[in-house]
Amino acid sequence: MIGYDLRRNLTNNFMMCLMVGAALAVMAPLGIIFVHILKMGASSLSLDFFTQIPKPTGESGGGMANGLAGSAMMIGMSSCLGLPVGILGAVYLNEFGGNRFATAVRFSADVLAGIPSIITGMVAYTLLVVPMKGFSALAGAVALALIMIPIVLRTTEEQLKMVPGTLREASLALGVPCWRTSLKVTLVSARAGIITGVLLSIARVAGETAPLLFTALGNQFWSKRLTEPMAAIPLQIFNFAISPYEDWHKLAWAGALVLVVIMFTLNLTARYFGRIKHNG
Amino acid sequence: MSEPVSLIDTRVVKGDLLFKWIIFSLAAAVLLILLVMVVAMVRESLPSIRQFGAKFIVGREWDAVKGDFGALDFLYGSVISSVLALLLATPLSVGAALFITEIAPRRVGEIIAPIIELLAAIPSVIYGLWGVLVMAPWLQQSIQPWLIEHLGFLPFFQGAPYGVSMLAAVFILMIMVIPIITSITKEVLMAVPVSQKEAAYALGATRWEMFRMALIPYARSGVLGAVILGLGRAIGETMAVTMVIGNTPQISLSLLAPGYTMPSVIANEFAETTSKLHSSALMEIGLILLVVTLIINALARLLIWSVTRGDTGARA
Amino acid sequence: MESKLQLDQLNVHFGASHAVKGVSLDFPANTVTAIIGPSGCGKSTVLRSINRMHDLVPGARVTGKILLDDEDVYGKKVDPVAVRRRIGMVFQKANPFPAMSIYDNVISGYKLNGRVNKGEMDVIVESSLKRVALWDEVKDRLKSSAMALSGGQQQRLCIARTVAVQPEVILMDEPCSALDPIATLKIEELIAELKEQYTVVIVTHNMQQAARVSDCTAFLYLGELIEFDVTKKIFTNPAKSQTEDYITGRFG
Numbered sequence: 014m015i016g017y018d019l020r021r022n023l024t025n026n027f028m029m030c031l032m033v034g035a036a037l038a039v040m041a042p043l044g045i046i047f048v049h050i051l052k053m054g055a056s057s058l059s060l061d062f063f064t065q066i067p068k069p070t071g072e073s074g075g076g077m078a079n080g081l082a083g084s085a086m087m088i089g090m091s092s093c094l095g096l097p098v099g100i101l102g103a104v105y106l107n108e109f110g111g112n113r114f115a116t117a118v119r120f121s122a123d124v125l126a127g128i129p130s131i132i133t134g135m136v137a138y139t140l141l142v143v144p145m146k147g148f149s150a151l152a153g154a155v156a157l158a159l160i161m162i163p164i165v166l167r168t169t170e171e172q173l174k175m176v177p178g179t180l181r182e183a184s185l186a187l188g189v190p191c192w193r194t195s196l197k198v199t200l201v202s203a204r205a206g207i208i209t210g211v212l213l214s215i216a217r218v219a220g221e222t223a224p225l226l227f228t229a230l231g232n233q234f235w236s237k238r239l240t241e242p243m244a245a246i247p248l249q250i251f252n253f254a255i256s257p258y259e260d261w262h263k264l265a266w267a268g269a270l271v272l273v274v275i276m277f278t279l280n281l282t283a284r285y286f287g288r289i290k291h292n293g
Numbered sequence: 294m295s296e297p298v299s300l301i302d303t304r305v306v307k308g309d310l311l312f313k314w315i316i317f318s319l320a321a322a323v324l325l326i327l328l329v330m331v332v333a334m335v336r337e338s339l340p341s342i343r344q345f346g347a348k349f350i351v352g353r354e355w356d357a358v359k360g361d362f363g364a365l366d367f368l369y370g371s372v373i374s375s376v377l378a379l380l381l382a383t384p385l386s387v388g389a390a391l392f393i394t395e396i397a398p399r400r401v402g403e404i405i406a407p408i409i410e411l412l413a414a415i416p417s418v419i420y421g422l423w424g425v426l427v428m429a430p431w432l433q434q435s436i437q438p439w440l441i442e443h444l445g446f447l448p449f450f451q452g453a454p455y456g457v458s459m460l461a462a463v464f465i466l467m468i469m470v471i472p473i474i475t476s477i478t479k480e481v482l483m484a485v486p487v488s489q490k491e492a493a494y495a496l497g498a499t500r501w502e503m504f505r506m507a508l509i510p511y512a513r514s515g516v517l518g519a520v521i522l523g524l525g526r527a528i529g530e531t532m533a534v535t536m537v538i539g540n541t542p543q544i545s546l547s548l549l550a551p552g553y554t555m556p557s558v559i560a561n562e563f564a565e566t567t568s569k570l571h572s573s574a575l576m577e578i579g580l581i582l583l584v585v586t587l588i589i590n591a592l593a594r595l596l597i598w599s600v601t602r603g604d605t606g607a608r609a
Numbered sequence: 610m611e612s613k614l615q616l617d618q619l620n621v622h623f624g625a626s627h628a629v630k631g632v633s634l635d636f637p638a639n640t641v642t643a644i645i646g647p648s649g650c651g652k653s654t655v656l657r658s659i660n661r662m663h664d665l666v667p668g669a670r671v672t673g674k675i676l677l678d679d680e681d682v683y684g685k686k687v688d689p690v691a692v693r694r695r696i697g698m699v700f701q702k703a704n705p706f707p708a709m710s711i712y713d714n715v716i717s718g719y720k721l722n723g724r725v726n727k728g729e730m731d732v733i734v735e736s737s738l739k740r741v742a743l744w745d746e747v748k749d750r751l752k753s754s755a756m757a758l759s760g761g762q763q764q765r766l767c768i769a770r771t772v773a774v775q776p777e778v779i780l781m782d783e784p785c786s787a788l789d790p791i792a793t794l795k796i797e798e799l800i801a802e803l804k805e806q807y808t809v810v811i812v813t814h815n816m817q818q819a820a821r822v823s824d825c826t827a828f829l830y831l832g833e834l835i836e837f838d839v840t841k842k843i844f845t846n847p848a849k850s851q852t853e854d855y856i857t858g859r860f861g
Contacts, residue, residue, distance in 0.1 A: 024501060025500055031388060032389075035387075035391075036388065036397070038385050039385050039386065039388075039389040040405070050419065050423070098323065102323055123594065125326065125327055127586055127589075128529075128586060128587075129583075131531040132330070135337075135576065136334065139337055139576075162323060166323060190309050192309050216414060217414070219416075220415070220418065220419070221416070222416065222417070223556070223560060255425060266422070277411060277414075
């Protein structure tokens with residue numbers, strides 16, 4: 014009997030070790046990547062990064078100021094396009110969500126969320142770039158908005174569902190119309206959770222590269238119009254990383270560090286809002 | 294007391310109707326977007342579908358000059374890179390998830406889990422940057438020569454060490470899907486009722502036996518769902534793979550040789566197509582990708598839902 | 610006595626279930642009318658039909674007439690929002706708006722409707738809070754969160770919020786069921802004062818409460834009105850044996 018137990022215990026210990034090993038193996042490459050970004054990024058980052066546009070090949074220095082501005086512009090535009098659709102669409106699902114149409118909308122959102130982002134880019138190209146006869150920041154913003162919408166829609170609906178029905182009733186019983194109740198009571202009560210969803214969706218599109226490849230295209234210089242190609246940080250990282258020039262690699266690392274910092278800031282802020290209780 | 298006013302006030306009714314109409318059309322927009330996307334993809338693919346029919350999937354010629362397009366090499370590259378990445382990532386992820394939920398002290402688990410989730414948020418272009426500038430040279434100098442020397446008799450490890458290769462794509466995809474599979478598996482494991490675990494312990498099971506008896510059977514379909522969701526992510530992954538796979542259309546058993554995937558060829562060629570047929574062929578590749586990911590995602594959601602009964606929403 | 614509110618053959622269906630069956634009632638102006646009955650008898654359902662809260666429940670169907678000053682609340686062109694402005698409601702569980710301060714909660718009926726006059730606001734808040742005897746307890750912390758108040762204070766705040774929009778009828782759906790005896794007593798005193806200005810309808814499962822606060826009492830059983838009379842008569846000499854069984858505690 015003792016031998017039998019020993020074997021079981023050995024098996025147990027062996028499997029436990031394997032799992033600790035798996036956890037380490039998972040953390041290791043991720044840790045290494047992180048350290049590389051920090052080290053390479055920090056050594057390449059300078060004030061120029063934020064104030065200058067990329068230098069032509071062969072010259073050292075330069076920055077990604079145009080990419081930062083471009084990313085900010087396109088994220089801003091896509092938020093203007095995507096957030097109203099996502100948030101108010103969720104209000105519809107929350108209040109009239111029992112029917113087949115609502116089920117179809119939820120299903121569509123889930124499907125959209127799973128579509129590879131490069132396909133979103135192809136569609137935006139077909140629908141906007143081809144008719145407008147040129148790559149543009151506008152097309153890029155639309156592609157990003159298409160990615161934001163399902164994320165915002167589903168997270169907002171989850172949050173609205175958690176608002177107690179008694180609050181809605183209280184407002185309606187005061188003689189407040191449904192639409193004001195939706196906007197000023199339901200949405201306001203769920204605002205912390207909705208902000209979380211919005212920030213996460215912005216974090217997601219801020220790092221998207223594939224949907225911008227055939228829409229915003231990228232630009233070595235400042236863009237003057239929304240109908241022109243526009244630079245974006247992820248696009249610049251991509252183009253510089255696959256270039257053969259050491260100086261551009263350095264810029265790419267600096268860009269990666271900035272992007273990761275933005276991403277983590279957005280995610281951590283989102284988590285902070287996610288923790289706020291609704292009775293606050 | 295205010296003077297009794299009439300109960301009839303059509304202005305407010307109109308306000309509510311208008312609001313309902315607005316939010317209805319915004320919700321409908323989501324439905325419409327999906328519809329438009331699918332229709333656009335199908336419509337743009339039609340010239341290629343008409344021209345090549347089923348040959349598109351089995352054909353290996355990809356010649357923009359001659360106007361002859363077959364996508365087999367890209368399909369092969371996508372399937373091999375994703376499946377191998379998943380085979381490597383699954384045991385690691387499940388092991389890590391078990392570690393976080395069951396083995397590690399609660400404190401440690403509470404620190405590791407959010408970090409892993411945060412890593413899932415890193416943009417793929419950054420994984421690609423690291424892959425092409427750090428990992429590929431490292432593979433070329435150390436791992437691949439070793440593989441050639443010691444396992445070179447196998448067809449999988451023949452040829453010259455290029456660095457950028459199918460192997461690099463497999464590794465980078467593995468690293469990218471691990472956070473996704475780990476965090477969903479963690480959710481699934483946490484949904485297993487404590488009573489199930491206690492029942493196993495009460496029978497005198499060791500911890501590993503409890504995993505085998507109670508946890509894993511209960512969570513199996515959810516974990517499978519997580520893996521399939523990871524597969525969907527891997528197959529649609531564009532930037533990181535494009536940066537490390539070498540972008541050479543070929544079918545080679547050797548993992549050391551460069552390859553090409555469906556999203557990569559779209560990323561590289563779509564902005565500068567030479568003919569209507571060329572762009573249509575790329576659209577058809579996109580359409581295939583779309584259909585495959587739709588099937589994969591539907592399957593994954595069904596499986597995860599069957600375990601957690603919750604809504605993974607659009608975040609998963 | 611002049612009647613303020615009349616129910617005429619009120620029927621409520623939820624899908625296939627017939628929750629309220631042909632109830633007719635007259636609520637005299639400036640009185641408190643209690644609706645009592647065992648749980649599930651449809652008393653809350655009747656109450657919620659009066660200010661058209663069922664409009665928001667899919668599958669709910671209301672037939673019959675509810676007349677407010679002889680005007681049918683369910684009339685063809687009637688706006689439910691206008692109905693609810695004249696018929697306020699207090700709920701079972703206190704439900705102040707969590708994101709708003711005490712002050713904002715009282716004035717919420719105006720704020721949410723977007724019609725606010727700065728000067729009038731202060732007056733309305735003070736008078737409403739005084740009416741529910743909450744002013745002295747909260748006047749120093751009007752800007753703090755309503756969630757910091759005790760359960761009884763929250764419920765009085767909800768009544769203040771309802772009173773602030775100057776309705777004509779106030780519906781109360783078991784307003785004390787979640788409160789301790791002392792808080793309950795305060796609300797009951799308040800109800801007695803409210804009837805000077807409003808017509809009050811209160812649903813309660815607590816017969817002592819009905820006996821204490823109401824002038825008239827309606828007894829509902831299985832969706833039907835069994836008896837409606839002056840409260841004293843109901844509790845001392847009911848006409849129907851079912852009523853007697855219920856108030857003496859033999860069922861329900």
